[in-house]
Amino acid sequence: MIDVAFLGTHVRPTATAVVIDVLRATSTITLALASGYSRVLVAGSIDEATALRTPERTLAGEVGCARAPGFDLGNSPEETLEPRTAELVLATTNGAPAIVAAAASADEVLVASLLNMGAVLEQLAAREDVLLVCAGTDGRVSMEDVYLAGRLSAGLDGARSDAARVAEAFAAAYPDPLDALSASAGAVGLRREGLESDIAFCAQESIVEVVGRLSEMVEGAALLTAEPTTAAAPAAELHT
Amino acid sequence: MIDVAFLGTHVRPTATAVVIDVLRATSTITLALASGYSRVLVAGSIDEATALRTPERTLAGEVGCARAPGFDLGNSPEETLEPRTAELVLATTNGAPAIVAAAASADEVLVASLLNMGAVLEQLAAREDVLLVCAGTDGRVSMEDVYLAGRLSAGLDGARSDAARVAEAFAAAYPDPLDALSASAGAVGLRREGLESDIAFCAQESIVEVVGRLSEMVEGAALLTAEPTTAAAPAAELHT
Numbered sequence: 001m002i003d004v005a006f007l008g009t010h011v012r013p014t015a016t017a018v019v020i021d022v023l024r025a026t027s028t029i030t031l032a033l034a035s036g037y038s039r040v041l042v043a044g045s046i047d048e049a050t051a052l053r054t055p056e057r058t059l060a061g062e063v064g065c066a067r068a069p070g071f072d073l074g075n076s077p078e079e080t081l082e083p084r085t086a087e088l089v090l091a092t093t094n095g096a097p098a099i100v101a102a103a104a105s106a107d108e109v110l111v112a113s114l115l116n117m118g119a120v121l122e123q124l125a126a127r128e129d130v131l132l133v134c135a136g137t138d139g140r141v142s143m144e145d146v147y148l149a150g151r152l153s154a155g156l157d158g159a160r161s162d163a164a165r166v167a168e169a170f171a172a173a174y175p176d177p178l179d180a181l182s183a184s185a186g187a188v189g190l191r192r193e194g195l196e197s198d199i200a201f202c203a204q205e206s207i208v209e210v211v212g213r214l215s216e217m218v219e220g221a222a223l224l225t226a227e228p229t230t231a232a233a234p235a236a237e238l239h240t
Numbered sequence: 241m242i243d244v245a246f247l248g249t250h251v252r253p254t255a256t257a258v259v260i261d262v263l264r265a266t267s268t269i270t271l272a273l274a275s276g277y278s279r280v281l282v283a284g285s286i287d288e289a290t291a292l293r294t295p296e297r298t299l300a301g302e303v304g305c306a307r308a309p310g311f312d313l314g315n316s317p318e319e320t321l322e323p324r325t326a327e328l329v330l331a332t333t334n335g336a337p338a339i340v341a342a343a344a345s346a347d348e349v350l351v352a353s354l355l356n357m358g359a360v361l362e363q364l365a366a367r368e369d370v371l372l373v374c375a376g377t378d379g380r381v382s383m384e385d386v387y388l389a390g391r392l393s394a395g396l397d398g399a400r401s402d403a404a405r406v407a408e409a410f411a412a413a414y415p416d417p418l419d420a421l422s423a424s425a426g427a428v429g430l431r432r433e434g435l436e437s438d439i440a441f442c443a444q445e446s447i448v449e450v451v452g453r454l455s456e457m458v459e460g461a462a463l464l465t466a467e468p469t470t471a472a473a474p475a476a477e478l479h480t
Contacts, residue, residue, distance in 0.1 A: 003380075004381075006246045006247075006381065006403070006406075007246075007250065010247065010250070012379070139252070140243075140401060140402065140403065141244075141246065141401070141402050141403035141406065142402055143402035143403075143405055143406055146402075146406050161380060161381070161425065162380065162381050162382055162383035162386075162424055162425050162426075163246070163380065163381035163383075165383055165423070166246075166381065166383055166386050166406070166407075166410045167406075169409065169410045169413040170406045170409045170410055172413070173409040173412070173413070183405070184402055185401065185402050
């Protein structure tokens with residue numbers, strides 16, 4: 001069954017959970033892994049991320065869309081294009097709890113964005129029990145997450161739930177992903193902070209081939225590593 | 241703000257909550273009130289409904305879509321067309337908890353179905369903070385509920401959440417409500433039980449003018465009474 005959870009807190013037992021936080025956590029995680037960070041530690045808050053700081057880790061995180069005080073990077077995917085260390089610590093208020101909740105009820109947890117949509121679909125092709133988990137924003141459904149859930153559901157074979165069909169119909173209403181992302185409540189906040197370019201960046205489809213996979217919990221953070229697809233170079237070759 | 245909760249368990253504080261369980265609880269409640277039952281007691285289980293039995297109350301409820309053993313009626317709206325008593329007790333596994341959850345976080349709770357969609361929209365016209373609550377089925381999102389939420393949202397003025405816009409886009413994909421209801425997982429169960437006619441019945445738009453409103457909790461059940469719209473006859477005239 002292909003199913004969709006409209007909020008990160010609404011996961012249920014499943015074989016494979018795919019966490020979606022298009023603006024911007026899962027886009028940033030995906031691009032960081034594709035850019036050469038070998039490990040991304042996803043923390044649930046600025047404080048938790050700060051506690052993970054070591055000289056070997058780059059800290060990324062936002063407060064109200066802007067870079068957190070004292071952090072190396074904000075939460076713009078493009079800031080991860082040139083890795084500074086092997087490990088990135090990313091503080092994200094919506095993505096992290098969604099990943100942790102998914103980990104508690106799924107055999108495996110992947111991370112999806114539009115940036116790696118094609119690679120995610122390749123990974124999911126052989127799966128029969130998939131829950132697409134929309135992280136949402138502060139307990140509210142985010143349309144950009146539902147959009148990607150709908151695109152992923154539409155790209156998979158097999159029976160689907162009513163929730164998956166709602167997401168598919170919603171995605172079908174937006175021929176251009178940028179329109180779906182731009183219309184979202186999340187886009188309003190990004191534009192207010194002068195981060196409009198992030199919206200267009202996150203709307204790019206299938207520009208990288210790696211898929212973040214939850215490896216284990218490390219000091220309370222979710223450790224994600226790159227899962228190369230059959231079409232991509234081995235993850236090792238992408239790492240610094 | 242016009243907002244949508246995709247599941248009955250996902251309510252948040254709001255001025256007005258509108259509970260939606262199209263197949264079939266809120267359709268049955270609505271038709272019962274329109275047909276002349278003056279009070280509908282909504283119980284969360286067959287056992288709770290049984291405990292409310294008195295000679296002055298008609299008991300309605302289903303087990304797997306079929307009439308519950310020993311009950312007077314099943315959960316088909318049409319069974320309420322000729323009231324047997326002044327009070328109807330309706331056992332519903334998804335609608336009742338959604339109403340109770342809504343009551344805990346909303347100033348007022350209304351009940352909507354396609355049958356009284358126009359009357360609900362009239363009631364909501366002056367409201368600014370509306371949460372449309374899709375009851376769902378056993379913790380799963382039901383497309384027929386999202387469909388009505390989308391129709392209601394589209395009929396209201398004011399700012400709307402991402403969730404409301406997802407529901408609106410979904411509803412817009414189905415020009416005929418019967419198509420949306422027929423495509424749902426809930427319809428599969430009704431057809432299996434030979435209750436296909438309920439699907440077409442519940443797909444009728446705005447055939448009655450009353451709106452069920454939560455009055456109070458009575459012996460653990462939610463007491464709903466009829467709220468007449470300005471366009472309708474006073475509720476008293478509709479009662480037997």
